[in-house]
Amino acid sequence: MYTKKLKLNANFEKLTGNYLFATVSQKVKAYQTNHPHAPLYKLGIGDVSLPVAPVVAHALRQAATEMADIKTVQGYGDYEGLPSLRTAIAQRYGDFRLSPQEIFVTDGAKNSFNHLFELFDFDTVLMPDPVYPVYRDASLLKNKKIVYVHATPANHFLPLPSDIPPHATPHIIFLCSPNNPTGAVYTTAQLLLWVDYALSHKAVILFDGAYRDYIKDDSLPKSIYQIPDAKKCAIEICSFSKSDGFTGLRCGYVVIPQDLLIAQKSVNQLFVRYLATNTNGVSFVVQKAALAALSPEGQAYSDYCINLYMQNAHAMHTTLQSTQAIFVGGKNAPYLWLQSPAHLDGSSFFEQLLHNHGIITTPGAGFGTQGQSYIRLSAFGSATSTQQAVQMIAQYYT
Amino acid sequence: MYTKKLKLNANFEKLTGNYLFATVSQKVKAYQTNHPHAPLYKLGIGDVSLPVAPVVAHALRQAATEMADIKTVQGYGDYEGLPSLRTAIAQRYGDFRLSPQEIFVTDGAKNSFNHLFELFDFDTVLMPDPVYPVYRDASLLKNKKIVYVHATPANHFLPLPSDIPPHATPHIIFLCSPNNPTGAVYTTAQLLLWVDYALSHKAVILFDGAYRDYIKDDSLPKSIYQIPDAKKCAIEICSFSKSDGFTGLRCGYVVIPQDLLIAQKSVNQLFVRYLATNTNGVSFVVQKAALAALSPEGQAYSDYCINLYMQNAHAMHTTLQSTQAIFVGGKNAPYLWLQSPAHLDGSSFFEQLLHNHGIITTPGAGFGTQGQSYIRLSAFGSATSTQQAVQMIAQYYT
Numbered sequence: 001m002y003t004k005k006l007k008l009n010a011n012f013e014k015l016t017g018n019y020l021f022a023t024v025s026q027k028v029k030a031y032q033t034n035h036p037h038a039p040l041y042k043l044g045i046g047d048v049s050l051p052v053a054p055v056v057a058h059a060l061r062q063a064a065t066e067m068a069d070i071k072t073v074q075g076y077g078d079y080e081g082l083p084s085l086r087t088a089i090a091q092r093y094g095d096f097r098l099s100p101q102e103i104f105v106t107d108g109a110k111n112s113f114n115h116l117f118e119l120f121d122f123d124t125v126l127m128p129d130p131v132y133p134v135y136r137d138a139s140l141l142k143n144k145k146i147v148y149v150h151a152t153p154a155n156h157f158l159p160l161p162s163d164i165p166p167h168a169t170p171h172i173i174f175l176c177s178p179n180n181p182t183g184a185v186y187t188t189a190q191l192l193l194w195v196d197y198a199l200s201h202k203a204v205i206l207f208d209g210a211y212r213d214y215i216k217d218d219s220l221p222k223s224i225y226q227i228p229d230a231k232k233c234a235i236e237i238c239s240f241s242k243s244d245g246f247t248g249l250r251c252g253y254v255v256i257p258q259d260l261l262i263a264q265k266s267v268n269q270l271f272v273r274y275l276a277t278n279t280n281g282v283s284f285v286v287q288k289a290a291l292a293a294l295s296p297e298g299q300a301y302s303d304y305c306i307n308l309y310m311q312n313a314h315a316m317h318t319t320l321q322s323t324q325a326i327f328v329g330g331k332n333a334p335y336l337w338l339q340s341p342a343h344l345d346g347s348s349f350f351e352q353l354l355h356n357h358g359i360i361t362t363p364g365a366g367f368g369t370q371g372q373s374y375i376r377l378s379a380f381g382s383a384t385s386t387q388q389a390v391q392m393i394a395q396y397y398t
Numbered sequence: 399m400y401t402k403k404l405k406l407n408a409n410f411e412k413l414t415g416n417y418l419f420a421t422v423s424q425k426v427k428a429y430q431t432n433h434p435h436a437p438l439y440k441l442g443i444g445d446v447s448l449p450v451a452p453v454v455a456h457a458l459r460q461a462a463t464e465m466a467d468i469k470t471v472q473g474y475g476d477y478e479g480l481p482s483l484r485t486a487i488a489q490r491y492g493d494f495r496l497s498p499q500e501i502f503v504t505d506g507a508k509n510s511f512n513h514l515f516e517l518f519d520f521d522t523v524l525m526p527d528p529v530y531p532v533y534r535d536a537s538l539l540k541n542k543k544i545v546y547v548h549a550t551p552a553n554h555f556l557p558l559p560s561d562i563p564p565h566a567t568p569h570i571i572f573l574c575s576p577n578n579p580t581g582a583v584y585t586t587a588q589l590l591l592w593v594d595y596a597l598s599h600k601a602v603i604l605f606d607g608a609y610r611d612y613i614k615d616d617s618l619p620k621s622i623y624q625i626p627d628a629k630k631c632a633i634e635i636c637s638f639s640k641s642d643g644f645t646g647l648r649c650g651y652v653v654i655p656q657d658l659l660i661a662q663k664s665v666n667q668l669f670v671r672y673l674a675t676n677t678n679g680v681s682f683v684v685q686k687a688a689l690a691a692l693s694p695e696g697q698a699y700s701d702y703c704i705n706l707y708m709q710n711a712h713a714m715h716t717t718l719q720s721t722q723a724i725f726v727g728g729k730n731a732p733y734l735w736l737q738s739p740a741h742l743d744g745s746s747f748f749e750q751l752l753h754n755h756g757i758i759t760t761p762g763a764g765f766g767t768q769g770q771s772y773i774r775l776s777a778f779g780s781a782t783s784t785q786q787a788v789q790m791i792a793q794y795y796t
Binding site for chain 2: 004005006007008009010012015022045047048049050051052053054056057058060061063064065067068069070072073074075076077107108110111113114118119120121122123133134137138141171172202203204245247248249250262263265267270273274276277278279280281282283284285286289
């Protein structure tokens, strides 16, 4: 007997009405309408502003031509991704020895979390606060309990297992380093603590490495797999968005090591079966573009772009350091996480910067309760406008 | 207190070990290894074989060039799709008056079912048997109860609400017309019965129109929205794959009318919020390609390709009609659903055709219990090899 009525997923009611960045975008549009001639300083959404590499555009054009020729047209591809691209990605990991079979090409990080959740039966997730809102919203929509670990000045914005509330036993642990929104970067010793915790509590780490290529300090880990035994407990999610300008092209990848077993069963094999049911893989032309991005020419261009963005981050870091401001990030990461001036919460500071100066930032409250008195600054704007904007911001701290 | 251990999603155990088409592909590879010089007749997987339109390739190349120029590079786009593409798709519906806000661009139909399931709280789905395995597997992975309606010679392979088992009250109803795998096409009067059933039982229809452009008989409905009131109970899922050769490019769309309300709430608005959390939209270059496919030049090319495929379908239909074979499809659809000769089940027939002649088909058992004594033939092969293959197949019925 089936008697329950069709209902809407009530978990939607747990979400804020609008996705954070959509709300910011609406406020900026309203400002522009009222101030059509005022300059805008874009330190808001984390969208890259430089074009893709010439070699990437060339690969796209070549793939387009192949698609229009009966001798070279590509139909359905492997669900897991182009073998050549999986091999090139595996090679990025060098000494950490990942095989192409452990790499899955995706259309970007966001949808990947949705896919990965489907592999497991669990009720509790752990994530930092502040946090990239997608982890939180995706967890709420699937009715998971969320345990937050707070990122505060006290722990240098890098929460550790010792910050986990007593009695909490999370099944899935979200980590992001370099972090969005704070720009803080875990050391190898700190990630080791997380891997130890996951192994001893039989939890799985979802490690978001979307900003890995912003790490220029060789002592900092670019991948969770730099920690011995991480292959037994961690899935890594990466993207071509921030390193290669692919926010509009859409390509990323997920690493599921063969060593990751739950009750002796391979999570990697389960994902193969999952993808066959739920996707037909990523666009052939986009995968060819990603392959070109990983070529020496593509990587040289990526370094060039990241250096330009990091000059912005450095300018903001240097200017703010000369003030009394409390902040983190801007080194090895394209974001800075800035405490608002005394007697001003983060959302009011966001509004003042927008309405008094045309500076777009992101209010920290959108990233969690620990963001109430913070704003996020991004390094993806132009050099001149970033320098002008941070001078104006610095005046609030003198 | 959180005490439950992390487990794997046990619903995977309900699936067959391999996705149907992956299994067929393995058997074909084994045959090729053993018979490296034997000809292959490809009537198997539903992958198109003709290239994309020149205008589509041109649009892709142009978009690639835009992506490499700082003045025109496209970053994150609207989650719902390019406004110009949503408008062009809405215009396809002509008199049925859909607005661009009712169209959502997707990376193809498969992932869409996964997304749509998340909008609802329900326990029972209805689908035909035989059925496109994705509906079944996606439902099993989410632990839904499945009610099957059988497609048999008795109902001309077009199950109707009168075929629903007594006491079943499905919440979600999968329909596909022209049908995969049978090639049968619902009439307007038949779809009206389904819409009436859905409205009176407060169920939602997921109407898969991936093969809509193969309908050349104007009296047959290309869209569920040709039925008055369907906008109150139906979501339509379409794809550029089969009509425009996009199986490798990945683009499709979902239609959620504003009139579709559950407990007075808009499903359309819920999907907007869902997409913001779970995707960053479809690749800009692929959306530009889809827009070109909808241009007059793109549509003329699409008609040309569909005509070529339908000549194959017609050849198979005509040849089989001259035998005692029981079959359906091949008119207004690129598939034929063929009962195997007496004393031979569908899987044995599939094996015999492969091993005796090199003819690739798809065993009906993979589509459901009602497919045990059937095979599916597809019209996406070349003209010569399709004609040769169907002559060999016909010999089994004389």
